[in-house]
Amino acid sequence: MKPTIIHHIILFVAMACCLHHASAQVAQKIDLTGDGQLLGLGRQHIVESSILPEDRPVIISLPVGYNTTYARYPVLYVLDGLQNIKHTVGTVELLAEAGLIPPVIVVGIESLDRNRDLTPSNAGQEVHGGTGNAGIPQSGGAPEFLRFLSEELIPFVDANYRTHPFRILEGHSFGGLFGTYTLMESPGLFDAFIIEAPALWWNKEEMTAQAKIFFPSIENLNKTVYFGIGGGDGWGMRQELTRYVEVIKQHAPENFRWLHEEVGDEGHMASRLILNYRGLRFIFSDLSGREDLIDDFNAVAFLSTEEHLKNKYGEMARRPAEDYFNLVSELVNKDNDLGAITVLERASEAYPAYIGLLTHLAKLYEKTGQKEQAIDAYLLGVEVSKKYKQGQEEDLLLEVSRLRKTKE
Known part of the structure; x- marks a missing residue:
């Protein structure tokens, strides 16, 4: 009998409840030192x-x-790393767990003399915060610091860790100034930049003058470049950043993805x-769902897109679980069970701890004969339930027993 709209609604609600349960956080152990510190x-x-x-x-x-x-991972290089490592690692782990970003290696670069390393030129008497006399005499070391990144630090990281070629540079204030400088001075070194509240007032907005060239x-x-600043930032930051991005608006190159926003x-x-x-x-953001996958689903095109994302960001890249779920729901509503199976197979590979994906995959397998x-999907769910102590083994084994009896 052909499923009715009521059947589809029931399946949709069941999948939503099960996915919510299955995607609850699974605690990852953190190593302890001998005296019990994390x-x-x-x-x-x-x-x-x-x-x-x-x-x-x-x-x-x-x-x-x-x-x-054995996977390779993109690398996020964070300036002022000692100050920013705690919140950055926490945010990265949260977003990666949700599938909103791929897992990445974070490299926090400790600042020893940020006035020297992160400034692209020597500051004279009119430098903001200076005394009006000598300025900041050690400033202007960004060219050498950029050489250090390119010729020493990045090769060190690549030699000692399994890195994917995709690299991001992130910096705040003077770090944002350095990121802006690096974007224009050595655009091939990084694939993406997070430029936060950059100190573009530096030397009478020389970075904006350089941008015009x-x-x-x-x-x-x-x-891909993100230019962000807090809505409460003050002199020397917000208007200077606005003037910089106005240059981009007028002369944006092809394939240049960028966003400027003032936040909160x-x-x-x-x-x-x-x-x-x-x-x-x-x-x-390209990891999140695409409407064309729903509107005109093609299994080959879907899997090709998944491979493209893994090639771009490393083999551990995946979409948010909710995106796979929404796509499956739409396909089921359109009676495209085989398409839904393709998506669920990929989703259960991407989220191996989510029993809900496996159980609904098993149901669609059964529905399509x-x-x-x-049976294999339910048995895999049993192993996952044991590993993460989710308590679903008995119910899953009942389904296995039922299916085996129907085969006899």
């Missing part, structure tokens, strides 16, 4: 730099599951957490 932020390395020259401490935080896979001169720039009423320092979150969301596959 280790979750990463490991410090000392990189001996002959370019700067000095020893540079960096903190490298690996994504959950790094040691149980850089952007009109380049036809194609395949980069946060001031200069308080904005870092929310700008980090929104910047990551924007950079990886694939009883052996249904």
Whole structure:
């Protein structure tokens, strides 16, 4: 008998409830030191730099599951890393768990002299915050610091960790100034930038003057850049950033994805957490659902898109679980059970701890006459339930027993 709209509604509600239950957080253990302290932020390395020259401490935080896979991961390089490592790692792990970004390696670059390393030129007497006399005499070290990143730090990370080629540079204030400088000075080094409340007042807005030369001169720039600032930021930041992005509006190169936004009423320092979150969301926004996948579903095209995302961001990249769920629901409503099975097979691979995906995959297998596959899906659910102590083993084994009896 052909399913009615009531059957579809019941299935939709059941899937929603089951997905909500299945996607509840599964605690990941964090290693402890001998005296019981949590280790979750990463490991410090000392990189001996002959370019700067000095020893540079960096903190490298690996994504959950790094040691149980052979996957390669994109790398997020965070300036002022010691100040920003805690909130950045927490945000990255939350977003990756939700499938809104892929798992990434975070490299926090500790600042030893940010006035030197992050400024693109020497500041004279009129520098903001200076005394009116000598300015900041050590400023202007960004070219050498950029060489350190390109020739020493990035090769060090690539040599010691399983890195994917996709790289992001994130910086706030002077770090945002350095990110803007790097975008124009060495655009090939990073694939994406999170530029937060950049100090574009520097040396009478010289970065904006440089932008008026850089952007009109380049036809194609395949980069993604987030320009964010708190709505409560003050002098030297908001209007200067607006003037910079006005240049981009007038001369945006092809394939240049960018967003400028003022967020909330946060001031200069308080904005870092929310700008980090929104910047990551924007950079990886192509992981979220696409309407064309629903409107004109094609299994080959769907799987090809999934492979494209994994090639772009690493093999652990995945869509949010809700996106797979919504696509499955639409396909079931259109009586495209085989298409829904294709999506659920991919979703259960992407979210191996979600029993709800496996149980609905099993139901669709059974509905389409694939009883052996249904049994295998339920049995895999039993193993997942045991591993994560979800208490579903008995119910799942009852389904296996029922299906085996119908085969006899």
